[in-house]
Amino acid sequence: MAFLCRLARRWSHFHGLSALSPASVGGTSSLNLHRLEEDSLPGGRFSVLGYTLTHCRWIQTEASETVEVDLKRLDGKDTGIVEVLMCRQKARNALGRVFVAQMKALVSSLQSDSAVRVVVFRSLVPGVFCAGADLKERAEMNQSESDLFVHSLRSLMTEIAFSAQMGLIETTRGLLPGAGGSQRLPRAVGFALAKELIFTGKKVDGQRAVEIGLVNRATEQSPDGDAAYKEALILAREILPQAPIAVRMAKEAMNRGMEVCYLVLSL
Numbered sequence: 414m415a416f417l418c419r420l421a422r423r424w425s426h427f428h429g430l431s432a433l434s435p436a437s438v439g440g441t442s443s444l445n446l447h448r449l450e451e452d453s454l455p456g457g458r459f460s461v462l463g464y465t466l467t468h469c470r471w472i473q474t475e476a477s478e479t480v481e482v483d484l485k486r487l488d489g490k491d492t493g494i495v496e497v498l499m500c501r502q503k504a505r506n507a508l509g510r511v512f513v514a515q516m517k518a519l520v521s522s523l524q525s526d527s528a529v530r531v532v533v534f535r536s537l538v539p540g541v542f543c544a545g546a547d548l549k550e551r552a553e554m555n556q557s558e559s560d561l562f563v564h565s566l567r568s569l570m571t572e573i574a575f576s577a578q579m580g581l582i583e584t585t586r587g588l589l590p591g592a593g594g595s596q597r598l599p600r601a602v603g604f605a606l607a608k609e610l611i612f613t614g615k616k617v618d619g620q621r622a623v624e625i626g627l628v629n630r631a632t633e634q635s636p637d638g639d640a641a642y643k644e645a646l647i648l649a650r651e652i653l654p655q656a657p658i659a660v661r662m663a664k665e666a667m668n669r670g671m672e673v674c675y676l677v678l679s680l
Contacts, residue, residue, distance in 0.1 A: 580616035
């Protein structure tokens, strides 16, 4: 299955974005169009969605020269669509220091690019979109390092939707859902169901994820394993020709409206 990614609160200028991030596993692909938080990405001009390997090797970090997140720009009729490629093969795209740093650097690099209208996120690791936090790396961090990393992770994204089986399984490991999962899941599926999923550590498949509103679409997997990517590209092409300012303002209106609703409910 494949699911879409939702970027979250950090970069405060990409008000025109919608997020699509497909990954493929098994016999089903799932597609979700998440709202990007109002302050999620730098810019304000485009919508967010993933792809294959045309590698930009300029992204490096102090920790490693290994490219774990890459970039591809489409051309022709797809000019304006940029693909962010997650390719941390050995760790199944687990969210480690280098991965998160490269993702932030790459997305930030798009801030001033007025030609970018839609961003697609795609896993190049067969059978998985993202394995979640890199627990081996986290175990080696001291408290201050852990706090800094979690802050960085929250600033990059909320949950990247799980492929094949989706769930916040931290309670089965003696942990709490991190990076805002315990706050965002209730907003996505409702308070009662979120409690059930978190308290039990249950996973849901693509069809169930559609039923509860966690993803937008579930589709049969293709022989090439790229059904979700193809769905994401179709949606990206539908967003691409629309009036950019109208898309931007519609997104901002929805985001701010949701924030007001949650603020009122919390009072």
